[in-house]
Amino acid sequence: MTALLKTWPSPRWSNLRQISGSFILLSALTLFLATACGPDRSQQETAEDDVLSDEGMFLRSALVYFVKGDGETLVGEKRELAPADPSRESLARLLIDELARGPILPDHHPVTPPSLEVTGIFFDDMGGLYFDFVGSSLRDWGWGSSSEFLFVRTIVRTMAVAFPEVRRVIFLIDGARAESIAGHLDARNPFEVAEW
Amino acid sequence: MNTDRSRSIPVSQPTLVHPPTLRPRPFALALLFLISLSISIAGTPRDCHAASIDVRHPDGRIEEVPVIEVGRAIYLSEDVVSLLYSSSKYWRPDLLKMTLRVGDHRLKLTADNRNVVIDERVVRLRDPVLYLDGRLLLPVQLVTDVMPFLVDAYPVVWNREEGLLAFGAPGVSIIETRVNRLVDGVEIVVRPSGPARYQTRENEDGSLFLRFAAARVADQELFYDTTDSSLRDLFWAMDGDTAVLHIVPSDSLKDYRVTREGRPERVVVRLSDTTLPPDGSESSFALDVLTRPSTTRRPIRRVIIDPGHGGSDPGCSGEGGLLEKDLTLALAERLATELKKNHSIGVVMTREEDLDLSLSARTEFANRNRGDLLISIHLNSSPVSGVAGTEVYVHSSGIGARDRIAAAVEDAQTRFEQEVVGGILDQDLRFVPWEAVQEGQKSGSGRVARRIQKELGSLDGFPARGVKEAPIAVLEGANMAAVLVEIGFLSSGESAGLLRREDVQDRIVRGLARAISGMSKEGS
Numbered sequence: 001m002t003a004l005l006k007t008w009p010s011p012r013w014s015n016l017r018q019i020s021g022s023f024i025l026l027s028a029l030t031l032f033l034a035t036a037c038g039p040d041r042s043q044q045e046t047a048e049d050d051v052l053s054d055e056g057m058f059l060r061s062a063l064v065y066f067v068k069g070d071g072e073t074l075v076g077e078k079r080e081l082a083p084a085d086p087s088r089e090s091l092a093r094l095l096i097d098e099l100a101r102g103p104i105l106p107d108h109h110p111v112t113p114p115s116l117e118v119t120g121i122f123f124d125d126m127g128g129l130y131f132d133f134v135g136s137s138l139r140d141w142g143w144g145s146s147s148e149f150l151f152v153r154t155i156v157r158t159m160a161v162a163f164p165e166v167r168r169v170i171f172l173i174d175g176a177r178a179e180s181i182a183g184h185l186d187a188r189n190p191f192e193v194a195e196w
Numbered sequence: 197m198n199t200d201r202s203r204s205i206p207v208s209q210p211t212l213v214h215p216p217t218l219r220p221r222p223f224a225l226a227l228l229f230l231i232s233l234s235i236s237i238a239g240t241p242r243d244c245h246a247a248s249i250d251v252r253h254p255d256g257r258i259e260e261v262p263v264i265e266v267g268r269a270i271y272l273s274e275d276v277v278s279l280l281y282s283s284s285k286y287w288r289p290d291l292l293k294m295t296l297r298v299g300d301h302r303l304k305l306t307a308d309n310r311n312v313v314i315d316e317r318v319v320r321l322r323d324p325v326l327y328l329d330g331r332l333l334l335p336v337q338l339v340t341d342v343m344p345f346l347v348d349a350y351p352v353v354w355n356r357e358e359g360l361l362a363f364g365a366p367g368v369s370i371i372e373t374r375v376n377r378l379v380d381g382v383e384i385v386v387r388p389s390g391p392a393r394y395q396t397r398e399n400e401d402g403s404l405f406l407r408f409a410a411a412r413v414a415d416q417e418l419f420y421d422t423t424d425s426s427l428r429d430l431f432w433a434m435d436g437d438t439a440v441l442h443i444v445p446s447d448s449l450k451d452y453r454v455t456r457e458g459r460p461e462r463v464v465v466r467l468s469d470t471t472l473p474p475d476g477s478e479s480s481f482a483l484d485v486l487t488r489p490s491t492t493r494r495p496i497r498r499v500i501i502d503p504g505h506g507g508s509d510p511g512c513s514g515e516g517g518l519l520e521k522d523l524t525l526a527l528a529e530r531l532a533t534e535l536k537k538n539h540s541i542g543v544v545m546t547r548e549e550d551l552d553l554s555l556s557a558r559t560e561f562a563n564r565n566r567g568d569l570l571i572s573i574h575l576n577s578s579p580v581s582g583v584a585g586t587e588v589y590v591h592s593s594g595i596g597a598r599d600r601i602a603a604a605v606e607d608a609q610t611r612f613e614q615e616v617v618g619g620i621l622d623q624d625l626r627f628v629p630w631e632a633v634q635e636g637q638k639s640g641s642g643r644v645a646r647r648i649q650k651e652l653g654s655l656d657g658f659p660a661r662g663v664k665e666a667p668i669a670v671l672e673g674a675n676m677a678a679v680l681v682e683i684g685f686l687s688s689g690e691s692a693g694l695l696r697r698e699d700v701q702d703r704i705v706r707g708l709a710r711a712i713s714g715m716s717k718e719g720s
Contacts, residue, residue: 060284061275071583078275086284086297109579142512144520144577145589145682149666164282168596179555179669183505184574184589184680186669189631192596 058083060091062162065154066103067111071146074157075108088163089121092129095158096121111150113141120172127167128190129159135174143182152185156196168192243267244328251280252362261361264333269323270354271333274305280363281343292327301346307332312342336361370413370439375430376599381449381468382426386441388461396454403429404443404452406465411439426467443467496677496716498542499535500567502670503528504574504680507552512577514692520575521550523695527683528573530705539713555669563675569644569712570674575695576682584688585661586652588645589680591634591672592665601632630673640677644715648681651707657694658684658704677715681708 060083063076079098083090096118102110120132141147156169168190171181178187245265252258264271274294278285286295292307304313307327312319319342323335339361340352353362372387388411397405413432429444445452449467456463503524505511511520525547532543544565546558562570576587593601634641645663653660671678683704684691694700 058284059287061278063279067579069580069582071578071580078279080275083284091284111579142577142579142687144512144685144687145574145587145666145668145680146576146578146583146685147512147687150579161279162282183509183511183555184666184668184670186667186672188669189594189600189667190596192594195594 058086060162062091062095062098063158064095064098065111065157065161066099066108067150067154069107069109071109071150074150074154076157076161077103077105077108088123091162092121092123092131092159093118095162096131096155099154099158111147111154113138115140119175123163123166127165128170129163129166129168130170130172131155132172132175138173138181141182143184145184148180148182148184151181152191153196156191156193160193166193169196249359249361252360263336264326264328266323266326266333270336270356271323271326272336272339274332274334277334277339277343280339287332292332294332298343298346303343303346305332305334312338314342314346368408368411370408370411370432373430373432373441375427377426378466378468381466382445383467384430384441384443384465386463386465388463390461394454394463402445402447404445404465406441406443406454406463407435408439408441413439496541496568496712498544498565498567498569499712500544500546500562500565500570500676501528501532502546502558502562502570502572504572506547506550509552512575512686514575514686514695515689516692516696518686518692518696520577520686523575523686524573525550527701527705530701531571531573531708534705534709535712539709539716541712541716556673558670559673562678563673567676569715570671570676570678571644571648571708571712572668572670572678572680574680574682576685577687578685579687581687581689584657584685584691585659586649586684587661587682588649588652588663589666589668589671589682590638590641590645590663591668591674591678593631593635593672594667597631597635633673633675634671634678637675637677641671641679644677644711645679647711647714648679648708651711652681652683652704655700655703655707657691657700 060081062079062081064079065074065076067073068075081091081094081098083094096112096116099110099112100114100116102114115137117134117137118131119134120130122130122132124130152169152171159166159169170177170190171187172178173181173187180187243266246262247265248260248262249270250258251261261276262273264273272280274285274296277283278296281296281298283296283298285297288294294305296303296305301315302313305325308324310321310324312321312325321335321337321342323337325335325338326333336354340354344352354360355362368388368390370386371389372385374385374387376383376385386406386408388408395407397407399405412434426446426449427444428446429442431442433440433442443465445467448469451469452465452467454463454465503521505521505524507521509521511524513519528545529548532545535541535543544561544567546561547553558572559570642663649660649663652658668680671680684695686692686695
């Protein structure tokens with residue numbers, strides 16, 4: 001069977017080969033410190049159960065989608081997010097903020113207006129996720145069919161990956177169903193995850 | 197596993213970082229120092245390899261994810277696992293402990309510890325959780341043997357030989373089975389997680405078997421009304437690794453057809469009390485029933501031209517303040533003149549000045565004026581400035597439309613029946629929901645779109661980007677062939693420069709007119 005475990009070089013690690021001698025001593029010392037000077041056990045047990053203590057933080061890894069240079073292919077960038085609370089709405093809001101903030105990598109392109117603002121987020125029990133956008137925050141963006149298409153695709157994909165239970169995404173503008181987000185795509189009906 | 201291609205990168209044995217509270221214990225210190233020193237000298241650090249594996253998702257998508265190979269064990273970073281299971285996490289860097297929330301469950305993981313606390317239970321793994329290079333690493337066994345049971349998800353199989361972590365393996369999972377009522381029968385929609393091999397068998401008693409090889413039924417729930425008299429029985433059974441759907445139709449359903457439909461992959465069984473049209477018909481049977489598209493082509497005598505945007509909606513813009521709404525109006529006026537003058541085709545425009553017009557008002561206007569073709573003219577924009585070319589859109593209602601249309605028909609029939617004197621339902625009633633209207637015109641729309649794409653794609657600076665299907669609002673409900681043409685990208689400086697030029701505008705308009713005129717002769 002052909003080997004399918006693909007490898008890549010890691011220069012940072014490979015340097016360790018050269019200092020392996022020093023490393024034995026270092027690991028011994030670290031192990032020594034770690035074992036001998038370990039944390040107070042009773043304190044540790046308490047902290048383990050205290051999930052919401054101030055000393056740690058809620059984190060959530062998520063993929064936020066942008067578009068590649070061909071203007072069509074979506075590409076995910078990983079984010080470590082710290083929602084204010086563990087609710088899905090909190091995370092969804094952060095994801096929209098990340099989309100509006102734009103990509104980190106230089107060959108990726110943003111697909112949502114930087115001013116994009118959401119007033120309401122709602123998950124229903126049927127796999128529907130509703131976003132209520134501020135209408136004015138959608139202006140001043142180069143809206144064509146392509147950019148509107150990408151706007152919908154990236155939001156739907158980002159949400160579907162973060163919340164697998166979401167089957168469709170519904171966009172409202174200023175609290176109401178709109179004909180369209182930017183004059184092309186029909187926003188009166190939900191955008192199905194399976195299609196977008 | 198053949199690791200010849202792997203590049204071995206020796207790194208440290210995973211170790212704990214500094215704990216928060218130091219409490220010296222002199223005897224323990226001396227003893228442990230000696231032990232750890234002897235371990236360090238006697239043993240060599242385990243080899244760690246940075247590598248990657250493929251993850252196959254239930255929908256068939258394959259994704260490459262990084263892993264760490266420590267000895268024989270494969271480790272995934274906690275952020276990768278969090279993504280795979282959509283889990284939130286709580287990290288205590290001071291204690292090197294992490295709590296993952298997967299569904300309603302909590303997994304407590306501790307660095308360099310084989311024990312994982314799941315809710316109140318402790319599960320012991322073959323390999324310990326590791327902390328390396330600032331990341332918590334989780335053994336693949338956690339992903340395959342422990343986590344799937346928490347979320348009642350697909351089986352997860354790690355194939356070491358192929359370097360493949362498969363969700364939903366082996367083969368495919370049947371993730372949904374739904375029954376939809378049609379006007380003259382029922383359809384059973386089976387949704388596998390990916391491309392599925394299936395066979396249809398018919399029994400002498402009229403029952404059908406749909407056999408999906410190498411499949412399992414992930415969701416045994418069948419979405420159908422058990423009081424529905426169209427089906428006497430419907431259930432799934434496993435025959436070895438083959439999932440078998442048993443369909444026992446009522447006596448009134450005489451004909452059936454099984455088709456494979458894409459995006460998402462699904463197999464549709466349509467049972468009807470009438471003879472079904474032959475396979476390969478362009479639109480779905482449900483929509484055929486609803487709209488009865490004409491098989492004869494309509495000649496194009498009147499074109500409704502819709503200049504996109506207008507009034508307070510400027511559309512997109514190009515360099516130098518070029519507005520889409522102005523350019524679409526200019527191009528529409530030129531096209532109207534060209535069609536009338538040189539092709540003797542009648543034209544009506546949805547707007548002849550800069551005014552606000554809703555999308556449904558444009559479609560209604562086109563229907564009221566009994567056009568044979570609606571062409572909505574637009575200029576495109578992309579967040580990527582270098583993108584250029586022409587796109588032509590035709591309408592597609594999408595998968596949700598089927599249910600909405602069926603519900604609308606049922607509602608209307610119920611209402612109509614109640615309103616009719618004597619309670620007799622007019623057998624000639626043809627109720628066509630708004631969403632279904634354009635579906636009946638789809639083949640004509642597609643032919644126009646392809647012609648336009650061919651004509652405009654031959655112009656310098658406007659490469660063809662293809663005919664695309666999408667739920668385009670202005671095309672929905674148009675009772676005629678209907679297309680939306682995105683002529684070029686104003687976001688591209690070069691395209692915007694071309695689109696300003698009158699000679700280029702003339703060439704575009706002549707190309708559009710040739711396409712429409714060609715269709716006029718052929719019929720839409």
